[in-house]
Amino acid sequence: MPFPDVSIVLPCAGFGTRFGAPYSKELHCLAPGVTVLDRSLEAVVELAKSGLNVRLVVVFGTHKLDTVSYLARYAGIFHMVFVYQDQSLEPGLDGAIRSALPMTQGAVALVLPDIVVSGAGSAGSLLAALRQTGVAGWSVVAAEERDPDTLQQMGALALVEEGGVVTVRAAADKPADPSGFNAFWGMVAVTEEEAHRLPDVVSKGADSPLVGAVALMVEEIVNYNTAAG
Numbered sequence: 001m002p003f004p005d006v007s008i009v010l011p012c013a014g015f016g017t018r019f020g021a022p023y024s025k026e027l028h029c030l031a032p033g034v035t036v037l038d039r040s041l042e043a044v045v046e047l048a049k050s051g052l053n054v055r056l057v058v059v060f061g062t063h064k065l066d067t068v069s070y071l072a073r074y075a076g077i078f079h080m081v082f083v084y085q086d087q088s089l090e091p092g093l094d095g096a097i098r099s100a101l102p103m104t105q106g107a108v109a110l111v112l113p114d115i116v117v118s119g120a121g122s123a124g125s126l127l128a129a130l131r132q133t134g135v136a137g138w139s140v141v142a143a144e145e146r147d148p149d150t151l152q153q154m155g156a157l158a159l160v161e162e163g164g165v166v167t168v169r170a171a172a173d174k175p176a177d178p179s180g181f182n183a184f185w186g187m188v189a190v191t192e193e194e195a196h197r198l199p200d201v202v203s204k205g206a207d208s209p210l211v212g213a214v215a216l217m218v219e220e221i222v223n224y225n226t227a228a229g
Helices: 036-040 042-050 062-074 094-105 127-138 192-201
Strands: 007-010 030-031 056-059 080-086 107-111 115-118 138-144 153-162 166-173 183-190 214-217 220-223
Touching: 007 062, 007 094, 007 166, 030 036, 036 062, 036 115, 042 056, 042 107, 042 127, 042 166, 056 062, 056 094, 062 080, 080 094, 080 166, 094 192, 115 183, 127 138, 127 214, 127 220, 138 153, 138 220, 183 192, 183 214, 183 220
Parallel strands: 007 056, 007 107, 056 080, 138 214
Antiparallel strands: 107 183, 115 220, 138 183, 153 166, 153 183, 166 214
16 A cells, blocks of 8 residues: 555544434435535545545544445545544544544645535645645635624634735634634645644634635535534
8 A cells, every 4th residue: 555645634523413413414415325425525536536645534433333334435546544533632623633643644634524615626626725735834725705603613714815826814713703704614735744733723722723824715615514504
């Protein structure tokens, strides 16, 4: 097995209580034979199609064995590693990322199984974001958003454009005060050297490492962690 060019952290250990269904939210069917998880992995599949060796690091709990079984369909596309979430590293998303990081190698991307990017160019957005990490070490796939209620549920960003390049001026995860933010991220890419700071992207009270990151814009990002999604 060749060393990976990029490692994808896929946190699947959450309980999805906001989704309100008796099954894992990422296995919600969007079309015959197509789940939310399939849609969330489309940009990762494109990485493999581009010729990159991709390692998918799946963080899970015992209540997510259905998701583990479902991912067998990707065994011929990615090298997959499954890691139980270490509850001593915090029980939330930041803890899931910390659990995954020892298994990553190369550039790292955070892909959430209940977040779907869509629109023209969305499939290639993660590949484009990874190529932009050489600018500031970090990049994000983002969508414009002005609704304060939506921004309070997401990784909110304040984006600025200069010379045709969009960058992150400020970032906060689920901010209590969403004023001043105009977008949110759907995927995050980071160099191997900076990957140890990836949990800070979603940690409360931490200085976000996304400030200065290049933003690759897509038409829409849908959060399926709510019944309304």
